[in-house]
Amino acid sequence: MRYAQFVIGPAGSGKSTYCTTMQRHAADSGRIIEIVNLDPAAEVFEYQPFVDIRDLIHLDDAMEDEELHYGPNGGLIFCLEFLLENSEWLREALNPDMEHDTDDDYLIFDMPGQIEMFTHLDIGRKIIKLLEDWDFRVCSVFLVDSQFMTDGAKFISGTLTALSVMANLEIPHVNILSKMDLLSKSARSQLEKYLEPDPDALLNEIVDESAWGRKHKRLSSAIGSLVQDYSLVRFTPLNIDDEENISDILLTIDNVIQYGEDADVKIREDFDPPEDNDDGENFMHDPEDYANL
Numbered sequence: 001m002r003y004a005q006f007v008i009g010p011a012g013s014g015k016s017t018y019c020t021t022m023q024r025h026a027a028d029s030g031r032i033i034e035i036v037n038l039d040p041a042a043e044v045f046e047y048q049p050f051v052d053i054r055d056l057i058h059l060d061d062a063m064e065d066e067e068l069h070y071g072p073n074g075g076l077i078f079c080l081e082f083l084l085e086n087s088e089w090l091r092e093a094l095n096p097d098m099e100h101d102t103d104d105d106y107l108i109f110d111m112p113g114q115i116e117m118f119t120h121l122d123i124g125r126k127i128i129k130l131l132e133d134w135d136f137r138v139c140s141v142f143l144v145d146s147q148f149m150t151d152g153a154k155f156i157s158g159t160l161t162a163l164s165v166m167a168n169l170e171i172p173h174v175n176i177l178s179k180m181d182l183l184s185k186s187a188r189s190q191l192e193k194y195l196e197p198d199p200d201a202l203l204n205e206i207v208d209e210s211a212w213g214r215k216h217k218r219l220s221s222a223i224g225s226l227v228q229d230y231s232l233v234r235f236t237p238l239n240i241d242d243e244e245n246i247s248d249i250l251l252t253i254d255n256v257i258q259y260g261e262d263a264d265v266k267i268r269e270d271f272d273p274p275e276d277n278d279d280g281e282n283f284m285h286d287p288e289d290y291a292n293l
């Protein structure tokens with residue numbers, strides 16, 4: 001068995017930064033997490049990719065091709081479809097040499113920000129299906145920039161996008177509010193009100209503050225209740241400056257994909273574990289834990 005996080009989210013939501021943060025955090029406790037870049041348009045990121053789609057195809061290849069004539073978005077879809085047609089390339093890249101024991105590998109896939117690949121196209125699902133066929137247990141991790149979630153109407157909109165991804169991918173899923181460090185104190189407390197969704201609080205906000213809310217009061221109310229009644233979508237805040245917060249998120253995802261239960265955790269050979277190792281009891285996270293982030 002191998003393990004994977006499939007990191008998606010709108011353009012600029014902090015996916016590549018999240019990947020780097022998780023890898024660094026894991027490395028601090030000697031644990032190996034490799035990152036796979038599947039964004040053919042990526043220009044800069046801080047990590048050293050274990051596999052990079054740009055070795056197979058680059059967005060410019062699709063855009064500069066005389067026959068294809070794609071723009072950036074169509075070009076991106078083309079590149080990922082090309083990857084699917086050449087899935088053998090990916091399979092081999094993920095199994096670099098026969099000597100390497102891939103069992104219990106832990107990889108994070110850094111995906112492009114074109115969210116339609118995961119909401120209504122089937123590209124995301126097909127890649128996940130491949131990974132599952134290759135013995136990966138996969139969790140999708142959906143990032144939304146917390147700055148775009150601080151009023152009621154935006155929160156509903158972000159929630160519905162998350163729901164759309166969850167419904168389309170049909171795999172274990174974790175939603176993350178990124179860039180908490182950038183929020184003002186008042187914006188943080190606003191957001192906290194929504195984290196334990198309270199349809200009345202949301203509704204009042206929306207009705208007071210947006211044209212959409214005034215016009216669609218009953219619909220907003222129904223959506224608020226729906227999300228709450230079925231505990232459909234939950235968000236966990238992420239502040240990349242807070243190691244405990246990062247650790248909680250990693251642990252939550254590990255639990256979702258049952259990593260550590262039957263895996264031999266891969267650690268660097270030269271690593272001495274710290275004395276008071278995490279006993280794993282704090283994986284249940286309570287929104288109140290984040291109140292002071």
Ligand SMILES: Nc1nc2c(ncn2[C@@H]2O[C@H](COP(=O)(O)OP(=O)(O)OP(=O)(O)O)[C@@H](O)[C@H]2O)c(=O)[nH]1
Binds near residue numbers: 112114182
């Ligand atoms: N302060 C702060 N900045 C962040 C954080 N995460 C990302 N950023 C910044 O936001 C910008 C976009 O971050 P990326 O990690 O490249 O976002 P992405 O989702 O990979 O973007 P695309 O791949 O283009 O869709 C960069 O300037 C990052 O430095 C965060 O948690 N805190």
Ligand SMILES: [Mg+2]
Binds near residue numbers: 015016017110111
């Ligand atoms: Mg990126």
